[in-house]
Amino acid sequence: MARTTRVTKALPRVHEIRNLTESTYVLRFDRRDLEFEPGQYVSVGVKGDIDMREYSIYSPVDADFLEILVKEIDGGHVSRRLRRVRPGDEVEVDGPFGFFTIDEPDRRRPLLFIATGTGISPFHCFAGSYSDLDFRLLHGVRTAGERYDHDAFPSDRLTTCLSRDPQGVAAAAHVARAEPVADGRAAVGSADSSAVAGRVTDYLREHPVDPGTRCYLCGNCDMIYEAFDILKGHGVAPEHLYAEVYF
Numbered sequence: 669m670a671r672t673t674r675v676t677k678a679l680p681r682v683h684e685i686r687n688l689t690e691s692t693y694v695l696r697f698d699r700r701d702l703e704f705e706p707g708q709y710v711s712v713g714v715k716g717d718i719d720m721r722e723y724s725i726y727s728p729v730d731a732d733f734l735e736i737l738v739k740e741i742d743g744g745h746v747s748r749r750l751r752r753v754r755p756g757d758e759v760e761v762d763g764p765f766g767f768f769t770i771d772e773p774d775r776r777r778p779l780l781f782i783a784t785g786t787g788i789s790p791f792h793c794f795a796g797s798y799s800d801l802d803f804r805l806l807h808g809v810r811t812a813g814e815r816y817d818h819d820a821f822p823s824d825r826l827t828t829c830l831s832r833d834p835q836g837v838a839a840a841a842h843v844a845r846a847e848p849v850a851d852g853r854a855a856v857g858s859a860d861s862s863a864v865a866g867r868v869t870d871y872l873r874e875h876p877v878d879p880g881t882r883c884y885l886c887g888n889c890d891m892i893y894e895a896f897d898i899l900k901g902h903g904v905a906p907e908h909l910y911a912e913v914y915f
C-alpha cells in the first residue's frame with residue numbers, strides 16, 4: 669500500500685505588535701518570499717480562522733519583514749483578533765493584491781497623497797520605498813494622537829488635518845513659533861508645525877492643486893468621493909486620480 673505524507677506549510681510568524689494608540693497598532697511578521705509593489709495589500713487573518721481582511725503593506729519594499737497598520741474596530745472580527753496575537757504566533761497571509769501603485773513615469777512627477785486614518789499606510793510604504801519622490805501628504809485624523817509614525821515623513825511634505833482637536837492645532841502653532849528657522853518659516857523637523865484644523869476636504873477646498881499633479885487617495889469612501897469632486901474642480905483630470913477605498 670502506498671503511503672502518503674501530508675506536508676503542512678508553516679505560516680508566517682509574528683515578530684512584534686507595536687501599539688501606536690489605544691486602538692491602532694503595527695503588526696510585523698515574516699515576509700518569506702513574498703514579492704510586492706509599494707501600494708499593494710495583503711489578506712491577513714489569525715491562524716485557523718477562515719475570515720481574513722485586506723491590509724495595505726506598511727513596511728518598505730526592501731524590508732525583510734512585512735508590516736501592516738491596523739485600527740481595531742469596535743465589534744470588528746479580524747482587527748480585534750489580530751490585536752491579540754503574540755510574538756511567535758502564526759498568521760494567515762495571502763497576496764499581494766491590488767493596483768494602488770505608482771507607475772515609473774509618475775514617480776518623477778509632483779504627487780499629492782491624501783489619507784484619512786490608517787489610509788496613511790500605503791503612503792508610509794511609498795515614502796520608505798522610493799527615496800526621491802516629490803510628494804505632499806495630507807493626513808486627516810480626529811486628534812493629534814492619531815498621527816501614526818509621522819516622523820517617517822519629511823515634515824515639510826506633511827500637513828495634518830485635525831478634525832476634532834482644536835487644542836492640538838494650538839499646540840502645533842506654539843511649537844512652530846518656538847522653533848523658527850532662519851527665514852521665519854515653521855520649523856522643519858517638527859511634524860506638529862503643519863497641523864491645521866478641519867478635514868482634508870476643507871483644506872483641499874482652500875488650497876488649489878496644480879492640474880498636472882497626480883493625486884493618490886486612501887481611506888474611507890466619503891472622503892474619497894468628496895475629494896475627487898474638489899480635485900476635479902481644481903482642474904485635475906479624472907485619469908490622474910487614484911484611490912484605495914477601505915470601507
Ligand SMILES: Cc1cc2nc3c(=O)[nH]c(=O)nc-3n(C[C@H](O)[C@H](O)[C@H](O)COP(=O)(O)OP(=O)(O)OC[C@H]3O[C@@H](n4cnc5c(N)ncnc54)[C@H](O)[C@@H]3O)c2cc1C
Pocket residue numbers: 709721722723724725736737738739740741742743744745746747748766786787789912913914915
Ligand atoms: C484594499 C483594502 C485595504 C485595507 N487596508 C487597511 C489598512 O491598512 N488598515 C486598516 O486598519 N484597515 C484596512 N482595511 C480595512 C480592513 O480590511 C477591515 O475592513 C477592517 O480591519 C475591519 O475588519 P474587522 O473584521 O475587524 O471588522 P468587520 O467584522 O468586518 O466589521 C465590523 C463593522 O465595522 C465596520 N468597519 C469595517 N472597516 C471599518 C473601518 N476601517 N473603520 C470603521 N468601521 C469599519 C463594518 O462596516 C462593520 O459594520 C482595508 C480594506 C481594503 C478593502
